[in-house]
Amino acid sequence: MGGARDAGWVAAGLVLGAGACYCIYWLTRGPRRARRRLRPSRSAEDLTDGPYDAVLNAEQLEKLLYLLESTDDPIIVEKALVTLGNNAAFSTNQAIIRELGGIPIVANKINSPNQSIKEKALNALNNLSVNVENQVKIKVYVQRVCEDVFADPLNSAVQLAGLRLLTNMTVTNNYQHLLSSYITGLLHLLLTGNGSTKVQVLKLLLNLSENPDMTEGLLSAQVDASFLSLYDGRITSEILLRALTLFQNLNNCLRVEGCLAAQLPFAKGSLFSLLYGEDCAQKMRALAHHHDADVKEKALAILPKF
Ligand SMILES: *[C@@H]1O[C@H](CO)[C@@H](O)[C@H](O)[C@H]1NC(C)=O
Numbered sequence: 001m002g003g004a005r006d007a008g009w010v011a012a013g014l015v016l017g018a019g020a021c022y023c024i025y026w027l028t029r030g031p032r033r034a035r036r037r038l039r040p041s042r043s044a045e046d047l048t049d050g051p052y053d054a055v056l057n058a059e060q061l062e063k064l065l066y067l068l069e070s071t072d073d074p075i076i077v078e079k080a081l082v083t084l085g086n087n088a089a090f091s092t093n094q095a096i097i098r099e100l101g102g103i104p105i106v107a108n109k110i111n112s113p114n115q116s117i118k119e120k121a122l123n124a125l126n127n128l129s130v131n132v133e134n135q136v137k138i139k140v141y142v143q144r145v146c147e148d149v150f151a152d153p154l155n156s157a158v159q160l161a162g163l164r165l166l167t168n169m170t171v172t173n174n175y176q177h178l179l180s181s182y183i184t185g186l187l188h189l190l191l192t193g194n195g196s197t198k199v200q201v202l203k204l205l206l207n208l209s210e211n212p213d214m215t216e217g218l219l220s221a222q223v224d225a226s227f228l229s230l231y232d233g234r235i236t237s238e239i240l241l242r243a244l245t246l247f248q249n250l251n252n253c254l255r256v257e258g259c260l261a262a263q264l265p266f267a268k269g270s271l272f273s274l275l276y277g278e279d280c281a282q283k284m285r286a287l288a289h290h291h292d293a294d295v296k297e298k299a300l301a302i303l304p305k306f
């Protein structure tokens with residue numbers, strides 16, 4: 001990465017005061033012209049490096065956060081968010097950005113009416129969320145992100161970015177309860193979304209389904225009968241396998257809880273009544289002859305539960 005070498009000019013650009021103008025210049029115009037002005041004799045290879053992958057130090061990150069907080073120019077906001085997001089791919093920077101109070105500054109941009117800016121803010125938060133201590137700060141935005149995900153245009157980039165952030169926030173059991181009241185909405189999104197949306201919602205639901213504390217909420221959620229179409233043999237394996245794993249995880253959690261599935265009092269129209277009904281049993285019997293060995297294996301493991 002040309003980042004270290006570029007740090008010099010980035011630093012020059014980020015010096016505030018007189019440098020603030022330059023910083024804006026750098027973010028708006030990209031590094032090529034800026035660098036040429038500063039150092040006329042860089043090689044052509046250097047000139048193809050974008051500014052986004054420059055690894056910034058704490059002082060530079062602080063200035064970038066200040067810029068993000070103080071400008072209204074959407075182009076600069078977007079570039080600052082992308083640069084911060086890329087820097088948040090490095091664990092030291094994840095901690096530095098948190099210590100500088102950067103998480104609320106980035107998160108504030110998820111309120112932007114501009115979908116492109118909102119998406120970049122969600123992406124940056126997603127990279128920041130890989131760090132456990134950062135998750136403590138990000139958790140306060142989880143419910144807002146849930147509500148946004150349902151309001152976003154279906155299958156949009158911004159919706160997918162929100163779903164990815166929620167998935168990362170549910171890799172541990174710590175914050176899963178924050179999603180409890182959104183399970184019906186997520187199941188609806190699972191059925192209405194296209195393939196990319198379905199896969200991302202399934203990743204999220206799979207995380208929830210491994211947690212016995214979430215089992216009741218999942219199984220009692222009301223869901224359209226078309227849910228069972230996820231278990232059609234012609235559904236792509238990427239989705240089918242995840243849908244089967246979801247069922248297996250729920251079975252396992254019921255076993256952990258010591259419950260007999262058939263004795264649980266779940267309402268008509270609940271996920272429970274669909275999964276443990278005769279229509280679903282039929283689907284599993286059909287999948288036991290599926291051409292994909294993994295699908296077949298999972299269906300065979302589930303069949304005795306009926
Ligand atoms: C949204 O932001 C992008 C840059 O990030 C800009 O190009 C676009 O014009 C903005 N849209 C609106 C409606 O302001």
Ligand SMILES: *[C@@H]1O[C@H](CO)[C@@H](O)[C@H](O)[C@H]1NC(C)=O
Nearest residue numbers: 082085086088089123124127
């Ligand atoms: C986030 O991190 C990944 C690597 O983990 C990186 O590829 C990506 O560019 C980073 N930036 C954003 C904005 O997601």
Ligand SMILES: *[C@@H]1O[C@H](CO)[C@@H](O)[C@H](O)[C@H]1NC(C)=O
Nearest residue numbers: 126127129130164167168171
């Ligand atoms: C969390 O998000 C990051 C960045 O998008 C990604 O690289 C990482 O794989 C995700 N972690 C998990 C466990 O999904």
Ligand SMILES: *[C@@H]1O[C@H](CO)[C@@H](O)[C@H](O)[C@H]1NC(C)=O
Nearest residue numbers: 154155156157194195196197
């Ligand atoms: C889902 O829709 C989005 C937005 O229209 C599109 O970019 C994406 O490729 C679609 N995914 C699939 C698997 O069709």
Ligand SMILES: *[C@@H]1O[C@H](CO)[C@@H](O)[C@H](O)[C@H]1NC(C)=O
Nearest residue numbers: 170171172173203206207210
């Ligand atoms: C959540 O899913 C990710 C992969 O998408 C996985 O690495 C992680 O272990 C899962 N966490 C839980 C609690 O199921």
